[in-house]
Amino acid sequence: MAATTVEPPRTPVREPERVPRRVGFSQTLGRLDVKLSPYLYISPFFLLFAVVGLFPLAYTAWVSVHDWHLLGGQGDFVGIQNYVDVVQQPRFLTALRNTFSIFLLSSVPQVIAAILIAAVLDANLRARTFWRMGVLLPYVVAPVAVSLIFSKVFADGAGVINEMLGLVGVDPVRWHADTLASHVAISSMVNFRWTGYNxxxxxxAMQAIPRDLYEAAVIDGASRVRQFFSVTVPMLRPTIIFIVITATIGGLQIFDEPRMFDQFGLGGADRQWMTVTMYLYELGWGAQKSFGRAAAVAWILFLIIVAIGVVNFALSRRISSTGPSKGGRR
Structure with missing residues (x-):
């Protein structure tokens, strides 16, 4: 038999250990810059919002649960008693009714007029930039100036509107005495300022609509009116909801126009055009000087705005979810 040779075991060759590479200070700063820069860029907004938004909101909530007086300062803790007292006041319910009434009389005509004006501006007009700048001019005018001018236009005795009505044999309207007439006058001020902006x-939004839709409508034989109601308005649904919600929030906070509607600034002899913000001002700086109840009114108004925001979110999700089905049919 041939002798078999046994080879000695081979010792594994060890690779030289890699020395960990040190990361330079500049590279560390570069990584931190990539990670932290986006947060640093947006941090001024959140810091400013925390100072002028969140803190006043939280402090108002603290004031609303105390018997807080303008001159005496903080009093005893009363819980939700300020809210109960405010809700039980007939003047608060009147102010809430007036606020929503002025909002409805202003927002509905305002949205309709804004869509029609936008449709005209979207057409092939000469000097389009001039007309687009022109519709924005009322928004630039100070609301106090608008209120002073319109208070003279809607004057009970020798107002411009009543003089025009007298020329056609119509009795003068008591703009400062009748509730509905005062709401119409104040809503006219709001419409004058905000229609061009909207x-x-x-x-x-109209310029973002694909032009292919209009070309297809023209091929199908649709007129301009048909194109407006079948193409333009459906494509503007999210924008319409946005405008309605922002107009609602602004309408709930309306203060300048009704306060400057007469020389007293109290909302009328019977408070026929007093709004919620005017009632808040009267509670805090009027005869009662109750900051606790005024803060409760502010938080009730805030909760109403939040509820409207939730409705806006629900409607927006429903509109965004509507579209072509999987089978291709609408």
Missing amino acids: ALIFLA
């Missing part, structure tokens, strides 16, 4: 928002 028209530009609708114009931007």
